[in-house]
Amino acid sequence: EADIYQTPRYLVIGTGKKITLECSQTMGHDKMYWYQQDPGMELHLIHYSYGVNSTEKGDLSSESTVSRIRTEHFPLTLESARPSHTSQYLCASSPRRLAGGVGTDTQYFGPGTRLTVL
Amino acid sequence: AQKVTQAQTEISVVEKEDVTLDCVYETRDTTYYLFWYKQPPSGELVFLIRRNSFDEQNEISGRYSWNFQKSTSSFNFTITASQVVDSAVYFCALSRGGGSEKLVFGKGTKLTVNP
Numbered sequence: 001e002a003d004i005y006q007t008p009r010y011l012v013i014g015t016g017k018k019i020t021l022e023c024s025q026t027m028g029h030d031k032m033y034w035y036q037q038d039p040g041m042e043l044h045l046i047h048y049s050y051g052v053n054s055t056e057k058g059d060l061s062s063e064s065t066v067s068r069i070r071t072e073h074f075p076l077t078l079e080s081a082r083p084s085h086t087s088q089y090l091c092a093s094s095p096r097r098l099a100g101g102v103g104t105d106t107q108y109f110g111p112g113t114r115l116t117v118l
Numbered sequence: 119a120q121k122v123t124q125a126q127t128e129i130s131v132v133e134k135e136d137v138t139l140d141c142v143y144e145t146r147d148t149t150y151y152l153f154w155y156k157q158p159p160s161g162e163l164v165f166l167i168r169r170n171s172f173d174e175q176n177e178i179s180g181r182y183s184w185n186f187q188k189s190t191s192s193f194n195f196t197i198t199a200s201q202v203v204d205s206a207v208y209f210c211a212l213s214r215g216g217g218s219e220k221l222v223f224g225k226g227t228k229l230t231v232n233p
Contacts, residue, residue: 040225041157041207041225041226041228042223042225042226043209043223043226045220045221048220058220059220088161090162090163092163106153106165106168107165107221108165109155109162109163109164109165110162111160111161111162112161112162112163114161
């Protein structure tokens with residue numbers, strides 16, 4: 001099981017503010033992900049990274065950006081928050097598949113950040 | 119394209135009842151992986167089980183059991199003798215094999231277990 005941390009857990013801010021949601025994991029996992037979960041519960045992948053200096057956009061278009069400078073850290077930034085960004089943001093990580101191995105690695109999730117933009 | 123359907127949006131049961139959460143998936147891959155996650159009111163997603171497409175054996179873990187049937191593209195989850203602590207949103211998810219670990223989630227089923 002992964003130890004994965006997200007801060008803050010709850011954030012209420014005004015429109016136009018720049019915010020960074022932190023995500024870190026202590027398991028040395030190569031792969032990390034950001035999901036956005038709308039009030040209707042559906043989860044959407046917005047960013048992912050397969051390692052340091054690797055970032056990709058997910059299936060749902062997002063105005064946020066991410067960086068992966070260190071293996072354990074995968075922050076998400078919103079340059080100018082808007083009410084439409086109000087959502088829960090979940091970070092996940094999974095280990096690298098062993099060389100020659102098969103299978104998909106399980107994603108382990110952090111506790112989430114509940115963001116409200118007024 | 120991959121798709122996961124959880125037709126039951128909400129289920130409400132009384133404690134000690136058995137309850138089955140349905141999951142139907144669509145994929146053209148021959149190798150794929152199925153998952154169940156639990157999301158309690160606190161918000162985190164808790165991993166419950168992973169199944170690969172070549173393993174159709176049912177699995178039991180305490181009060182939890184999973185029934186994987188490729189013939190009907192289903193991966194159903196049963197909780198026996200439900201408890202109030204089982205109240206949560208449960209997500210079924212699918213990923214393709216061969217190197218892509220992107221998960222496609224169903225919309226979730228909210229289970230409420232009443233005392």
